[in-house]
Amino acid sequence: MTWSFTDSAAAFRAAAAGHLAADPARNTAVLTLMDTAALLGWWAEADGRVTGVLAVAPPGVPAFGAVPEEAARALARGGLPGGAEPAEVRGETAAVEAYAEATGRPWAPTVRMRLFRLGEPVPPDPAPEGRARVADETDVPLVAAWTRDFAAAIGDEPAEDYTGFVTERISEGRLLLWEGPDGRPVSMAAVSRAIEGQARVHLVHTPPAERRRGYAAGVTDAVGRAALDGGVAQVLLFTDLANPTSNALYRRLGYRPVTDHLGVRFTG
Template sequence: MSWHFTTDPDTFRTAARALLAAEPARNTAVLTMMDTAELLGWWTGPDGTVTGVLAASPPTVLTFGAMPVEAAAALALPDGTAPATLRGETAAVEAYVRADGRSWETVMGIRLFRLGELTPRDPAPAGRSRTATTADLPLLGDWAADFAAVHRYEPRDDYTDFLTERMTEGRLHVWETPEGDPAAMAAVSRTIEGQARVHLVYTAPAERGRGYAAGITTTATRAALGSGAEQVLLFTDLANPTSNALYRRLGYRPVADHLGVRFTAGT
């Protein structure tokens, strides 16, 4: 049983293809990172079967895909690199931090949901959805920064490139009020291994409580289904009962709880 590492996405795909295809939901974060990750890894069991994967970008920002707890506990990154942050399924993250021995703090507790049958809000919220345009980018950049701060993600200096990539591919959506003002946004990942993930769901503070989150999530979900996704996924903040209840009403069902941690100074 051992870990193997590469910086080449094609090498990783070849090695981990069976696991990625069998568990696309549990590996959603790794699947969407693998073409840009700076480090990729896979764990082989006693019979040589790959049963765990990870991705890191940069190498100190580590994301677990599906993996057994023994793989997490045995993980040692190449060249003695120690992660500064880690996220993944709760049991695997807890196994790693116990074995690692450094002090750490919880950054986030999140839940992975998978769409069952889409059940749009009835009646639909006022207004309409549309794809984002270049003119939206300054406002959506502010929203993305606030989204990252609220959810304790690592902030970016500038969200323009991040949003532009999604906009130019038609994967960034905006909900407008009846007066035509942007009120909410949501994005969809590319469809990989039959899965796509709705993310960056955000409603402007002054517009909350009007159903716009339900409207834009429905729009993004339909876009994911339209792209050919067999599984549509999203993550929610466990500390936010409102969003967890909303996604259940829209037809999403829980898959697994995830934990995000940050390692702190000392042991």
């Protein structure tokens, strides 16, 4: 039983294809990162079966997919190629805790998340006023500004310019806006590209002045249905467990828990 590593997405796919395809929901973070990751790894059992995967994305943060606790502990003991000790690690709670404890280094949680999967979509009740529409190129400045606000709200360091980031999503028809009763955009949500039949809802944001009117529920319901109508088999999203409002909202819309995730930072 051992970890193997590569910087080639093609080699990683060839080695771990079966494991990735068997549970794309639990492997969603690795599937999303694998084409841009600096390092990819897979854990093989004695019989050669791959049962764990990870991706190390800039700036050097390992993200676990579905990984056995034994594999996480082995990684902590053996380390990553080059001997680097990551300052942070993310993934399913059990694997991250096993890894962190096996390092012997002091650590503290940075975020606790829950992964949800959309079952049968349930429309918001009561239905919000307005309608959803696909964003277009004229919306880029507004959406870029909202994305910066979104990043700050979730505790990330906002980038200087999100124009390219949002233009990609808008040009591919993956970002929806909710228009209020007066026709103004009041909320947004996007969905990732489909990989292995799964896609993730993200960038769910409503400016503070427009909240408590159900707009986020409306646009989230719309973007999830659009993904399903487009042929995606599984629509996923992450929520912050510290935000009971969003967790309750997504359950009302038909999302069901898959697994809990944890991010930790090493403090020593």
